[in-house]
Amino acid sequence: xxxxxxxELLDTDAGTGREVAASLRDLQxxxxxxxxxxxTEKLVCRAMAxxxxxxxxxxxxxxxxxxxxxxxxxxxxxxxxxxxxxxxxSRTHLNGNARAIAADALAxxxxxxxxxxxxxxxxxxxxxxxxxxQFAREALRISRVAFLINxxxxxxxxxxxxxxxxxxxxxxxxxxxxxASVRQAYTPGELRDLLQPAGAARIQVSRHxxxxxxxxxxxxx
Numbered sequence: 461x462x463x464x465x466x467x468e469l470l471d472t473d474a475g476t477g478r479e480v481a482a483s484l485r486d487l488q489x490x491x492x493x494x495x496x497x498x499x500t501e502k503l504v505c506r507a508m509a510x511x512x513x514x515x516x517x518x519x520x521x522x523x524x525x526x527x528x529x530x531x532x533x534x535x536x537x538x539x540x541x542x543x544x545x546x547x548x549x550s551r552t553h554l555n556g557n558a559r560a561i562a563a564d565a566l567a568x569x570x571x572x573x574x575x576x577x578x579x580x581x582x583x584x585x586x587x588x589x590x591x592x593x594q595f596a597r598e599a600l601r602i603s604r605v606a607f608l609i610n611x612x613x614x615x616x617x618x619x620x621x622x623x624x625x626x627x628x629x630x631x632x633x634x635x636x637x638x639x640a641s642v643r644q645a646y647t648p649g650e651l652r653d654l655l656q657p658a659g660a661a662r663i664q665v666s667r668h669x670x671x672x673x674x675x676x677x678x679x680x681x
Contacts, residue, residue, distance in 0.1 A: 464644055497528055497532060499669070500532055501536065502666075522586075525553065584611045584646065614644075615642075622642050661681065
């Protein structure tokens with residue numbers, strides 16, 4: 461199945477405020493029930509197992525309202541004190557969160573080594589190959605420990621599941637964007653190859669529930 465870059469309506473806010481809000485709730489459903497929270501939680505735990513600090517700063521890129529990192533903070537509260545900053549291209553997606561900034565993921569407005577971890581969920585498949593490499597360089601630049609990717613795996617059965625889920629979707633935007641996301645997602649091997657030139661010390665790739673891929677790109681020390 462060849463990658464097919466395509467337009468996702470949520471990216472362009474091509475809907476009413478109600479439709480955008482409904483689509484963001486659909487994304488929360490995907491992350492709650494279909495591997496989003498669990499995958500990122502595992503990546504955070506693996507990354508921080510190699511450090512001794514209990515307080516961890518995390519920048520979540522393309523964060524929306526921040527559902528995934530907030531749930532992980534709750535689930536890991538006995539083990540880690542997770543300090544979260546949210547970043548999204550659209551301030552309307554951030555819901556007025558106090559620790560949030562609207563900015564470009566390809567030119568992150570932070571100094572080198574500003575956060576222990578830089579994380580993203582369901583974002584990298586929106587980027588073309590050159591943009592993936594640029595984002596990875598930026599994420600590694602501002603991280604101290606690692607850059608984490610949680611994303612979809614492109615596969616024909618995954619595409620069939622995206623169409624099968626139509627009755628669950630609240631928004632017409634999701635009915636366009638869910639299959640479009642699968643079509644333009646990368647395979648784990650493609651992502652590894654794209655990340656190699658970014659300057660990571662090493663790259664760990666893992667597969668997760670329902671066609672999710674998890675990647676840890678470790679910062680070179």
